[in-house]
Each structure stands twice: as structure tokens, then as C-alpha cells.
Amino acid sequence: MVRLALRTGLRWKVSAAIALVGALMAVALSLVVHNAARHSMLESNRDVQVERLAITLKIFAQSNRLQFGAKIDDPSLPKPLKDEIAEGEQATYVQDNGDNAPEVWAATPLGDGRVLSLHDPFLDRFAVLDDTDQALLFGFAGVVLAGSAVGVLVGGRLSKRLRKAAAAAGKLAEGDTAVRIRDEVGGRVRDETDDLAWAVDAMSDALQQRIEAERRVTADIAHELRTPVTGLLTAAELLPPGRPSELVRDRAQALRTLVEDVLEVARLDGYAERAELQDVALGEFVSRRVRSLNQDVTVEVVRDADVTTDPRRLERILGNLIANAARHGKPPIEVTVEGRVLRVRDHGPGFPEHLLREGPSRFRTGSTDRAGRGHGLGLTIAAGQARVLGARLTFRNADELTDGSTGAVSVLWLPENAPTNTGSFPVIQLPDR
Template identity: 55%
Template sequence: MRLLPTTMRWRVSAAIALVSALVAVSLSLLVREEFKNTQLADARQLQDERIQLVIRDYALSGQAALGSELNSPNVPRELLDAIKGGKRATVLQRDDTGAWIWAAAETDGKVLSLRSPYSDRDDALVSLDKVLVIGSVGVVVLSSLLGVALGSRLSRRLRKAAAAARRVAEGDSSARVGDAIGERPRDEAADLAQAVDAMADALQERLKAEQRVTADIAHELRTPVTGLVTAAELLPPGRPAELVRDRVKALRALVEDILEVARLDTATEKAELSEVSLGEFVRRRVAGVTPTAEVNVVAEHPVRTDPRRLERVLVNLLVNAGKHGAPPVTVDVDGQTVTVRDHGPGFSEELLRDGPSRFRTDSSDRGSGHGLGLTIAAAQVRVLGGRLAFANADGGGALVTLTLPDS
């Protein structure tokens, strides 16, 4: 169970509330102590002035006036000790009868004492305590609300920044963190947004440069590869000629795949939609690519899609299952969803985590693939507006799920 707030909004709010509470309590204690000392000093001064009047009146009339007493047995011991030698003194006494402020003086060997109630000043201190408590609670509540407001604003800006950064990571070249959070106020979040946007711009430029290089290389290779294909066909029959034709064919397929990846990277490809019966479409294509694969149509559903691109996706998935998986290969069609499963070792953790990547294959034999098949399939599915999910099936084997958009 979490005992402490985990989001920035609540952390900021809790920190402001805690600091406010500490400041309010400290100031309240300071004010209370100062008020208490001031009250006691005023009471002592007033009582001292009154005992001086009593002394002067006693010197004139020989009588104790203003409610004073002569040689009272109730005078506190500390007060008696303080007035020895003809001095005056005051003391605050608290007992079962209440709080009293005493003043006494020694004159002609006798003790003149005066006692006044102090409870009214204690009541004033209690009233002050109530005011300080209410004020402290009000300060904490208001500062907490202010903390929530400030924390919410900062948290909201950071959440927008995180959402924009995720869009950038997912390939949205138009997304920028600065646009998501705005230019004002100019705080740490804005500085972070500027840094992330600068990094995204640099990475995008680098990616475009790499894509241009890939496309240029593929275009430059296309002409000599075409010449090699023509020359290979003119070789006299024999085993060496067959080997040359096979390698030239593989090289030509690789160049065509690279050109297709380059075209898909430009994000300008558009799907040419038409209505097809998905179950029948898949059954015919699978039979032409992997005759041994089992096709199960759970629910037939017409879809609007690009047949050429959909066929390309199916062929690449079936070829990948045949190269890197193991039979039997099963294809299930359920409404707008197509799943392709083999019974091989399954996908690697890296592919499941990051998705397919060009020139990376799960096969331990690098010569058996270039990692372009699944990359092209995923890119074509994005053009179709669908989703392609990769997983390892229960019981072993790779499982690819193609979901086409609603018609």
C-alpha cells in the first residue's frame, strides 16, 4: 500500500502544506510566547505601581489601602525572600484557587502585600490560542490549495510533454513538445521541451539522411542488378549458372525490398481501397504461398482495403513463418482480424519489445533473412490504417495478429 503521494502534483502540494504548517506553528508559538511575556510584564508593572501607592498611603495613614494586607500569612515564600532588605517585588502565583499576581514591600519591619487576579489575562491568552489555531489551519488549507493549483499546472504541462514525446517516439514527425505545452511560462518544463524538440529535430534529420542514403543506394543498384539478371540468363546451362542465377535473384529481391522500404518511409504512400471478402481473399492467397497451411474462417466479413498491399502483408507473414518457424502454420480469419501462427521457437524478446526492424532477423543464420519482411509488413499495415501485433503463442510458436480498420 502506498503511504506517500507519487505524482508531482501531490508531492508539491504535500511539500507546500508541510512547510506552511511548520511556518504557521512556529510563528504561532512565537506570537503566543511574546504575548504571554508582554502580559506578565504589564501585570507586574501595574502591580508594582499599585504597591507603591499602598506604601505611600501607609506612610501617611498607617493603614493598608487598595485591598492590601499587612503581614498576610498567604504571601508566597519566594516573594518574602525577594523583598528582604526593604525591597519591592512582584510574583505570579498559580494554585488551586486560580492565578494571582502578587506585589509586596517591606516597611518598618512589616510586610505590605497586594494580590490581584490574573485569570482575565489567562482568558485572553486562551482566546489568542484559538485565533492562532484557526489562523494556522486557514494558512495550511489555503497554501495546500495553492500547492494543488501550482502542482496541477506543472503536472499537466509535464503530462502534455510526455504525451508529445511518446508521439515523437512512435514516429509522428509533426509532434513537438514545445507546441504541446506552449511557450509560457518560461520555466523548467519549457527548457525541457526545447531540449527534447532539439533532439527530435536532430534525430529526424539523421533518419531522413539515412533514408535518402538507403533509397539512393537501392536506386543505384537497380540498374546493374538488372544487367546481372540479363547476363545470368545468357549463361550456358549448368550448375555454376544455376548458382549465379539464384544469387542474382536474391540480390534483385533485396534491392526491390529496400526500394519498397524507402518508399514506405516517405509516408506518402496511399491505399487504393476496394471491398473484398476477407475470408475468401485470405484462403486464396494462402493456398498460393503456403499450400500446407491450415486456414480457418471463424466469421466472414467484408472489408474495404487495398488488396495489393494486403496480399503483400500476408505473403511476408507466411514467408517469415516458413523461414523462421516450423509447421504446422495456421491462419485464422475472424471478422476483420487475421492471425498467422507457426510452431517454431517464437519471436525474440527484442522483437516483442521494439517491434520489427530492418536488417535484423531472429534467425541465428544471418544468411536466411534480412529482417525486411516483417518491417515491410508493418509499414504496409500502417498505410492500410490497421494494426499488426507480435506475440508468442501459448504452447510455443510465433503469433502475428493483423487487425484491419472498420469499413
């Protein structure tokens, strides 16, 4: 089941939150003001009707004339008002007329059992209430717009700082250990973004120190082993001919290769390696090197290209990829040159899932059929040398063939420009292949 996630910027979330809070406050305030104004107006209208009723009653008693549209025993007199008058008391009543202005009634009993009443909707006064509601509506819109603008400004500044922090973290992940997120974020006012930046910088320093310590220990151990292993290999050459002597020389040579590979990995991990650049015709270079490495590997130059790279490091990458294909894959092994793209493919079981997911790891091959051959540093060295060249090395499995095998495909993407001083990755658009 695929869950779709809606991605929105932080500035719009903050803006929406501020606008929503402002809208809720504006609505609540508008309701309070509207109800208070309506209640005050109704009470004022009641008082006016009571005064009119008193004047009408006085004039009616003197001249038997009615004022302000008053009536005696009005048939439309509301029943709640009739009930109040039945108790012999003067009363007022507000009759709701739906969307129209309410009728304000005032009535009083006469001495002969009749009822004097008058009513008025006070349309002019309730028009003022409509104007008040309209003003509140404009105020509501202004609050929402102002809140949105403030949210965009506040959220935009916070979002910009977070984007700078993310970009700096990306540089850090690519190996630029000199970058400091706090310096990239900037700003004079300290907030949670600065706390996050300080924490990530501290974590980066701690990890870098640990990695550097491990690299130095590895390099020191390998360097200290180099001399005795060289002596062991020299001594093995002096042994008398025979199968035991061959086994000793073979294991000593394997140990020497391992020590040299560990030293190379330590140098690559230190980001101190620099490429010695030359102009190379890639197709001719690969064809010549492959013939010297393995005669059984086929080379196809689909499209040649001139590249600026380090031939020694490129040969090291090519040799490790071919050696890995020969050790863990199945023939035929094919090398294809297509412009600046170099592919090495075998027809074996393919790369293990952990390598496709995490990339090559030292001392881990994931192969169950290699009978103890190899130490898992070949692809690690190839990836490190590709970084020094400013290239990108990717791994995938080919589509399944008719015989059930898939095949492992290693693809080296050489940059159009010379690598940077730090050997950073170029931006390469990967085609769908």
C-alpha cells in the same frame, strides 16, 4: 522484489509544498506572536501588582487595613519569592498553574519581620490571550487553504502545459513529424517548460534530419544497385545449364529481392505511402491468398468480417508473416481469422526476446538455426505496411506445448475505420488471449 510507486499529479505536489511552507511559517509566526504577547502581558501584570502592593502598604501603614486581597505571612507564598524577600528586597514572582492562568505575586518585607504579599491570576487579561490564540489559529487555517488554492492554480497550469508536451511527444513518437511541442504547449510567459519544449523540438529536428539522410542514402544505394542487379540476373539466365549456373541465378535473385525490400523499407520510412482502399471480405480473402502462397498452411475462419483496407498491402503483410513462420518456425503453420483480427502461428521455438521487447529490426533476425537464410526485413516491412493500413501488428509467443515448443504468434489488428492520411495507429482494445 516489487517496489510500489505512488503516482500523484504535479498540481497536488506543488499545492502540498506551498501549503506545507505556509503552515510552517504560520506556526512559527503564531509561536512568536503568542510568546511575545504572553511576555508583554506578564510584565504588565507585574507592574500592576507592584502598584497595588505600594498602595496596600501605604494604606496598611495608615489604617492597618489590607487591600486587593493582600495577606501578611501568607503560608502559600512560593519559596523562590520567600528567598528573595529574605534578602530584604521587594520582589515579584509568576507561578505557573499548568493549563490555568499563572498567578502573579508581589511581596515586600515589613519592618517587624513579617511579609506583606498579594497575588492575582488576572483571568480577564489572559482571556484576551486565548482570543489572540484563536485568531492565530484561524489565520493558520486561512494561510494553509490559501496556499493550497495557489498551489492548485500554479501547479495546474504547469501540469497542463506538461501534459500538452507529453501528448505532443506521443504524436511525435507515432511518426507525426510536423508536430512541434513548443506550439502545442503555448503560453505567453516563458519558463522551464518552454526550454524543455525547444530542446525536444531541436532534438526531434536533428533526429529527423539524420533519419531522412540515412533513408535517402539507403534508397539511393538500393536504387543504384537495381539496374546492375537486373542486368546480372538477365545475364545469369544466359548461362549454360548446370549447378554453377543455378547457384549464380539463385544468389542473383536473392540479391534482387534484397534490393527491392530495401527500397520498400525506405519508402515506408518516408511516411509517404498511402493505402488504396477497397471493401474486402476478410475470411474469403485470406483463404484464397494463403492457398496461393503456401498449400501447407491451414486457415480457420472463426468469424468473418468486411473490412476497408488495401488488399495489396494486406497480402504483403500476410505473405511476410507466413514466410517468416516457414523460415524460422516449425509446421504446422496456422492462420486464424476472427472478425478483424488475423493471427499467424507456427510451432517452432518462438520469437527471440529482443523482438518481443523492441519490435522487428532490419537486418536482425536473432535466429541461430537459419543457415544464413533471410535478411531480417520481412517483419520490418510487415510492420510498416500495417502502419500504412492504420492497423497494429503485435508479436508474442504461445504457451509451451507438450513437446517443449512454444510457437510464435503474429497478430494483425485491422481498424474499424479507414486509416488516416498519416497511417496512424487506431485505438484498439486488446482482449486477454
